[in-house]
Amino acid sequence: MKVSQLLTGSLLLASLMLTVQAHNHKKSADIVDTAVAAGDFTTLVTAVKAADLVDTLKGEGPFTVFAPNDAAFAKIPAxxxxxLVADKAALTKVLTYHVVAGNVMAADVVKMDSATTVQGQDIAIEVKMGKVYVNGAEVIxxxxxxxxxxIHVLDSVIMPKM
Incomplete structure (x- = not known):
């Protein structure tokens, strides 16, 4: 075996080990801790705390969260x-409308045309030109x-029928 092949093989193995470690590290955090660590979900985390949903989203699950990032929340007038944040019942409805029971990976989402949220109403799922939309919000x-x-990240907050 040539030194270059041995070196390439070693680099591939090291890269694979780092990928597995990073994957395992990410997987060890729950939904809330992952959102906090990402840094792009401060408004969502604040809303989850205001609605007293932290313990739920730290629970056993599994949950699929269509999570609006901070830019999505910025689209809503202050x-x-x-x-909304001051109305705990309405806030809870909106937040739970972004959650589906189970582990629904992207490969599964693209095969669906709707999903029932834990809030009780369905969300519409559409694939257009290679992009996935949930109630018109793009999955980014x-x-x-x-x-x-x-977690799947949305570019807009989706609203249930109130």
Whole structure:
């Protein structure tokens, strides 16, 4: 075996080990801790705390969360967002509308046309030109694995019928 082949093989093995370690590290955190660590979900985490849903989303699950990032929440006028956060019942409805029971990976989502949320209403799922939309919000990142489910990132907040 040539030194270059041995070196290439060693580099591939090291890369694989780092990938597995990173994957295992990410998987050990629950949905809430993963969202906090990502840094792009501060508004969502604040809302989850205000709705007293932290323990639920740290629970056994599994849950699939269609998580709006901070840019998604920024699309909502501040007065409307503040009013929503102040209304715990409405906030809980909105947040649980972003959660589906079970581990629904991206490969499964693209085969669906709807899913029932833990809030009770269905969300519409559509694939257009290679992109996935949930109630019109684009899924911009997928399959963020956690110890109790998976997160898919949305570019907008989706709203249930109130």
């Amino acid at each position: 007065a409307d967002l503040n009013a 990142a997928t399959d963020i694995k956690t110890s109790n489910g998976v």
